[in-house]
Amino acid sequence: MILILGGTAEARELAAALHARGVSVTSSLAGRVSRPRLPAGEVRIGGFGGPDALARWLEEHDVHAAIDATHPFAERISASAARACAQAGVPLLRLERPGWDERPGDRWTWVEDLDAAAAAIPRLGARVLLSTGRQGLAAFAGVADAWFLVRCVDPPDPPLPPRHELLLDRGPYTLAGERALIEANRVDLVVTKDSGGEHTVAKLDAARERGLPAIVVRRPPRPSGVATVVAVADSLAWALARHDAG
Ligand code: NAP
Numbered sequence: 001m002i003l004i005l006g007g008t009a010e011a012r013e014l015a016a017a018l019h020a021r022g023v024s025v026t027s028s029l030a031g032r033v034s035r036p037r038l039p040a041g042e043v044r045i046g047g048f049g050g051p052d053a054l055a056r057w058l059e060e061h062d063v064h065a066a067i068d069a070t071h072p073f074a075e076r077i078s079a080s081a082a083r084a085c086a087q088a089g090v091p092l093l094r095l096e097r098p099g100w101d102e103r104p105g106d107r108w109t110w111v112e113d114l115d116a117a118a119a120a121i122p123r124l125g126a127r128v129l130l131s132t133g134r135q136g137l138a139a140f141a142g143v144a145d146a147w148f149l150v151r152c153v154d155p156p157d158p159p160l161p162p163r164h165e166l167l168l169d170r171g172p173y174t175l176a177g178e179r180a181l182i183e184a185n186r187v188d189l190v191v192t193k194d195s196g197g198e199h200t201v202a203k204l205d206a207a208r209e210r211g212l213p214a215i216v217v218r219r220p221p222r223p224s225g226v227a228t229v230v231a232v233a234d235s236l237a238w239a240l241a242r243h244d245a246g
Pocket of ligand 1: 005006007008028029030032045046047048049050051054069070071073074075076077078080132133135193
């Protein structure tokens, strides 16, 4: 069986491609969102209980190979997968979409983490589209001199910034939609993680068009020693080769 650590569009694409080829595939989701988009094939939901428990799971479920296709900011599960696969002797591939590149007209400020993003806000804008996701919003709770449009899939836990509006929504987002959102809310600053990919990039395209600044949170470091590809097709070829060998 091939295990995909998922929660991303690329993970769903890979699961669909393997399933369509008759390969036994299980996708693992963290269970963070209340109504996840379910991939093709088998799905299991919830944490494993750390790297040792994941290593046991790999052995018990006769996993031939694993693909870590989790989000670029999901640090803990990637570290856990690297340790567990090494421990259980299961080949591991990382599938990670490339980050976004600055283009002419962009006014980006790169920061290391959400705390640094919060600290940079007061000098860059007063009406913020905050699209860093539901987790970690406490970093912005102390920013009292800006108004926030907080966009996430499910309602976040407090604390949140004192002046905010919540927008529950999930991508993919269109350029026309992002333009309209920015205009209607008089947004003058976009704050985002460097998630990469096409599904959520339109906010940055809309900001560029309007000459607005953006704060972009850099990706965290990856576990070392894990082979990495950026294209779903390459991860598919790798998984099929492991499946055939198994
Ligand atoms: P994280 O901090 O790396 O993970 C925290 C814990 O959640 C892990 O230690 C693991 O628990 C469990 N977990 C995470 N992903 C899992 C998976 N695919 N299958 C089973 N257990 C998983 O991750 P996160 O940032 O909370 O993200 C959770 C999920 O949401 C990820 O799967 C990711 O692909 C997706 N996602 C994250 C973001 C983001 O910005 N972080 C954005 C979009 C989607 P145990 O230690 O108990 O195994």
